[in-house]
Each structure stands twice: as structure tokens, then as C-alpha cells.
Amino acid sequence: MKIFWSFTRQAFQFVAAYRFNFFTEIFLILLRMYGVYWVWKILYTQRPGAFGVDLGQMITYGVLGMALEIFMWSRPQMYMSRQVKSGAIDTDLMKPLDFHIHMLARSLGETLVSLGVLAIPALAIAYFVLGVNLPPDVWTGMLFVVSLGLGYLVLFHLNFLLGSLAIVTLDIRHISWAYYSVVRFFGGQMIPLWLFPPFLAWLAAVLPFQSTYFIPMSIYIGNLSGPEAIQAIGFQLVWLVVLVLISRLLWSWAHRRLVVQGG
Amino acid sequence: MNGFQLYFRLIQISLQGHMQYRANFIAGILGLIVWNVINLGLIGILVTQFTSLNNWTLWELVFLYCLWILGHSLYSLFFSHTNQLEDYLIEGTFDQFLLRPASPLIQLLGRELQYNEIADLLIGVTGLSLAYAQLALDWDGWKWSFFIMAVLSGAVIVWATNLLIACSAFWTGRSRGTFIIVSPFYGLVQQYPVDIFGNAFRIIVTSLIPVAFINYYPALFLLDKLDYTSSGWWLSYMSPLVALLLIGIVSRVWHLALRRYTSSGG
Numbered sequence: 001m002k003i004f005w006s007f008t009r010q011a012f013q014f015v016a017a018y019r020f021n022f023f024t025e026i027f028l029i030l031l032r033m034y035g036v037y038w039v040w041k042i043l044y045t046q047r048p049g050a051f052g053v054d055l056g057q058m059i060t061y062g063v064l065g066m067a068l069e070i071f072m073w074s075r076p077q078m079y080m081s082r083q084v085k086s087g088a089i090d091t092d093l094m095k096p097l098d099f100h101i102h103m104l105a106r107s108l109g110e111t112l113v114s115l116g117v118l119a120i121p122a123l124a125i126a127y128f129v130l131g132v133n134l135p136p137d138v139w140t141g142m143l144f145v146v147s148l149g150l151g152y153l154v155l156f157h158l159n160f161l162l163g164s165l166a167i168v169t170l171d172i173r174h175i176s177w178a179y180y181s182v183v184r185f186f187g188g189q190m191i192p193l194w195l196f197p198p199f200l201a202w203l204a205a206v207l208p209f210q211s212t213y214f215i216p217m218s219i220y221i222g223n224l225s226g227p228e229a230i231q232a233i234g235f236q237l238v239w240l241v242v243l244v245l246i247s248r249l250l251w252s253w254a255h256r257r258l259v260v261q262g263g
Numbered sequence: 264m265n266g267f268q269l270y271f272r273l274i275q276i277s278l279q280g281h282m283q284y285r286a287n288f289i290a291g292i293l294g295l296i297v298w299n300v301i302n303l304g305l306i307g308i309l310v311t312q313f314t315s316l317n318n319w320t321l322w323e324l325v326f327l328y329c330l331w332i333l334g335h336s337l338y339s340l341f342f343s344h345t346n347q348l349e350d351y352l353i354e355g356t357f358d359q360f361l362l363r364p365a366s367p368l369i370q371l372l373g374r375e376l377q378y379n380e381i382a383d384l385l386i387g388v389t390g391l392s393l394a395y396a397q398l399a400l401d402w403d404g405w406k407w408s409f410f411i412m413a414v415l416s417g418a419v420i421v422w423a424t425n426l427l428i429a430c431s432a433f434w435t436g437r438s439r440g441t442f443i444i445v446s447p448f449y450g451l452v453q454q455y456p457v458d459i460f461g462n463a464f465r466i467i468v469t470s471l472i473p474v475a476f477i478n479y480y481p482a483l484f485l486l487d488k489l490d491y492t493s494s495g496w497w498l499s500y501m502s503p504l505v506a507l508l509l510i511g512i513v514s515r516v517w518h519l520a521l522r523r524y525t526s527s528g529g
Contacts, residue, residue, distance in 0.1 A: 050313065191305055
């Protein structure tokens with residue numbers, strides 16, 4: 001466990017020191033929030049209370065979608081593909097920690113930086129400027145945090161699987177574009193799944209992606225509550241277990257196939 | 264060899280380099296197609312559920328999106344290397360352009376053909392044709408020529424805006440931050456009609472970063488959505504002028520920048 005946190009801390013310090021310019025990033029996030037705020041506002045003036053959700057809830061959903069976007073995506077797949085390309089992956093494999101766990105530790109470090117430094121301040125500003133709701137009660141807030149944690153782990157494993165693919169295909173840059181947009185679409189990052197037409201809604205309900213944005217955010221705004229919320233969290237748990245198993249299998253297979261060049 | 268010939272010769276070399284990696288070529292095209300189809304799908308779902316977005320119907324929004332994509336794809340297909348200027352300045356490798364007996368600008372632009380932007384070109388043309396049919400548009404010769412001018416102006420506007428931002432690196436050493444700051448403006452103008460975001464936003468994308476001239480203003484005229492009683496109606500016809508104006512500014516700035524350039528010593 002101590003080793004785990006040391007890798008997390010290392011990633012945290014690395015990102016904190018190099019990766020971003022605070023004001024630029026905050027500005028970007030706020031502008032995206034502003035955009036989504038106006039889209040929902042205009043749509044709801046046309047049709048107030050559409051689909052049993054009020055404007056405040058919908059704006060909260062949209063703004064939250066932009067905030068989650070910043071910290072949910074750690075990028076183990078990018079790290080893995082870079083290390084494989086440069087050949088430096090062999091030093092990672094020598095480290096005294098299982099590679100899969102090592103990646104999780106790194107990701108957690110990245111996520112903690114963007115959560116603490118960017119997402120929370122941006123949300124605080126949005127709370128005052130755009131009028132984002134707080135969760136309806138403490139219990140809902142707690143369910144949200146649990147569901148968010150599970151969503152994070154699900155997304156981490158999806159990314160890890162993509163990263164394992166990099167060992168075979170070397171270049172995942174182009175696949176990534178399609179992958180990101182599929183996750184956001186079926187995850188309900190921008191548009192909640194209750195607006196989807198029947199076939200797409202069915203597809204989204206089966207795929208793991210709704211664990212990332214849709215379930216936590218719907219719980220937060222109070223649209224998923226009571227037994228439904230518990231059931232949704234169960235859905236996330238099942239997918240998480242499945243993805244962990246696949247990750248272990250795929251990684252051990254990819255590991256055997258790994259050819260280190262130069263290094 | 265004149266400028267054009269040189270440019271296409273350089274592009275040809277870059278393309279030959281890329282074609283060595285055929286799987287990447289195909290993955291790149293598929294990736295962009297999925298990306299755009301999903302973007303359009305999101306807009307499609309919103310508009311079908313709410314019937315319109317501030318009086319823009321589904322196919323009008325498709326038109327808006329694809330007009331952007333088409334102009335932008337012409338830019339990114341041929342000139343997207345513009346954004347990399349900063350790297351040459353920081354590493355001092357910009358010197359190589361000055362040593363060769365050809366225009367530094369053409370050497371920079373000819374560095375790379377963003378071949379997978381072919382996908383954007385295809386999506387733009389397909390989307391616009393579909394929208395044209397669905398909206399039962401029937402343009403006369405004047406509207407068609409305006410449309411072609413608008414697409415070309417769109418490409419010039421993206422290119423000139425990006426080159427101006429890239430040139431700021433001659434003075435500040437850095438341009439990446441500015442590119443990051445303007446990117447969400449590009450995204451919002453590409454996907455949504457500017458009129459939903461309020462006046463401050465409209466002023467910014469009309470004057471400071473004039474990207475609304477790529478799709479929003481020409482679309483108002485092309486889709487007969489122009490309200491001649493509103494105060495800024497004439498902006499709809501201004502895209503070609505804005506493009507010319509930007510070319511003028513860019514060529515001034517580029518010459519100033521070259522005169523200012525001192526190598527970082529590579």
C-alpha cells in the first residue's frame with residue numbers, strides 16, 4: 001500500500017509541476033460550462049419541464065458533465081503507448097509493483113490534481129455564477145460519491161484495456177478519437193440517456209459507458225433515487241468486476257507478446 | 264520553381280512518407296468519421312426531442328456544422344502545420360527555412376499534409392448535400408457562387424487566425440496557450456448557432472476571433488434566415504471581405520515577425 005501511494009504522489013507532483021497553466025485551464029472549463037448552460041436554457045424556454053426534469057436540474061447535469069470530464073479521464077493508455085514506443089516500458093515492468101496496480105496509482109495521482117485544482121474551483125464558480133444545484137440531501141450526496149468512485153474505476157479499466165492494445169498495435173492515437181467520442185456519447189456526458197431514441201437508449205443501457213457520467217450525475221440531480229439508484233450502483237459494480245477480470249487477462253496476454261525495442 | 268509548385272512538391276513528399284503506414288491512414292480516417300458522426304448525433308437527438316434550437320431545425324444545424332467542417336477541412340488538409348510554428352522557434356530549427364532559397368512560409372506550410380482530414384471533407388460534402396435536399400433548398404447561380412466563396416473564405420479565416428496566433432510566438436516565445444484558449448470558441452461556433460450564447464460571445468466571435476464568419480453568418484443568408492430589420496444583417500455577406508482583410512493583416516505581421524526573428528541558437 002505504501003508503494004502504491006508513493007507512485008500516486010509521484011504522478012501528482014509531476015502533473016502539478018508541469019502539465020498545465022491554471023488560469024488557461026479554468027477559463028476553458030468555465031467557457032464550456034457557459035456553453036452548455038445556454039444550450040439547455042434555450043431548449044427549456046421552448047419547452048419547460050421537458051421529460052420530467054426542471055431547468056435547474058438539467059443545467060446542473062450539463063455543468064457537472066463538463067466538470068467530470070476534467071478529472072475522470074486519467075490517461076494510462078497514453079502513458080502505456082508512449083512507454084511501449086520508446087521502449088521504456090521494461091523499466092516499468094521491473095518496478096516492485098504489479099503493472100496494473102502501478103497504472104492505477106498513477107491515474108489516481110493525475111485525477112487528484114485535476115479534481116482538487118481544477119474541477120472543484122470551477123464548480124464553485126459555476127455554483128455562484130450559473131446557479132448549479134446542490135444534491136437534494138446528504139444521503140444522495142453520499143450515493144453520488146460512491147457511484148462517482150465506481151464510475152472512475154470503470155473508466156480507468158476501459159482506458160487500461162485500450163492501453164494494453166497499444167502493446168500490440170503500437171499506435172492508438174487515431175483509435176483514441178473514436179473511443180473518446182463513443183465513451184462520451186454512450187456515457188451521457190453531454191445528453192442524458194433519457195433523451196435517446198429507443199434503440200440507442202437500449203444500447204446505452206447495456207454498455208458499460210453509462211457508469212462513467214450518466215449514473216453518478218443522474219443520482220446527483222435526484223433523477224435516479226431510492227431502489228433505482230442502488231440498482232444502478234449494482235450495475236456499475238458488476239461491470240467493474242467484469243472489466244477488472246478482462247484487464248488482468250488481456251494484460252497478461254499482451255505482456256507475453258511484448259517486444260521491447262532498444263530500451 | 265514557383266511557390267505553388269514548390270508547395271505541392273513538398274506536400275507530395277510528406278504524403279509518400281505517410282503512406283508507408285497504411286493501417287494508421289485508415290484508422291485515422293475512421294476515427295474522424297466516428298467523431299463527427301457522434302457530434303452530429305448529439306445535435307440530432309437534442310433537436311428531435313425539442314423540435315428546434317432557437318428556431319434552428321435539425322437540418323439547418325447539420326448545414327451549419329458541415330459548412331464549418333468543409334471550410335476547416337480545406338485548411339487542415341493543406342495548412343494545419345501552421346500550428347507547429349512554435350516548435351520550430353523554440354528548437355531553433357526555424358533557421359533551416361531561412362537558409363533555403365524559397366519562401367519560409369511555403370516551406371512551413373508544405374511540411375505536412377494532414378491526409379486524414381479527407382474524412383472531414385467527405386463528411387462536409389455529404390452533410391451539406393443531405394441538408395440541401397432535406398431543406399428543399401433551390402439556389403440560383405448567385406447563391407451558389409456565394410456558397411463557394413463562403414467555403415473558401417472559411418478556410419482562409421481559420422488559416423489566417425491560426426497563423427496570427429502562431430506568429431505571436433515570435434514575440435512571446437509561446438503560442439500554445441492561446442491556441443488552447445481559442446479552441447472552445449471554435450467548438451461552440453462549429454456546433455451551435457452563435458445567437459444562443461448571448462451578445463458578449465457574439466461580439467468575441469465576430470471581431471476578436473472572427474470564426475462566426477466561417478459558418479454562422481453565411482448560413483443565415485444561404486438558409487434564408489436573415490432578418491433584414493436587425494442591425495447587423497449585412498454581416499452575413501462579409502465573409503469574403505473578412506478573409507481578404509485577414510490576409511492583409513497576416514502578411515504584414517509575417518514580414519514584421521521575420522524581421523524580428525532571432526534564432527534561439529538550435
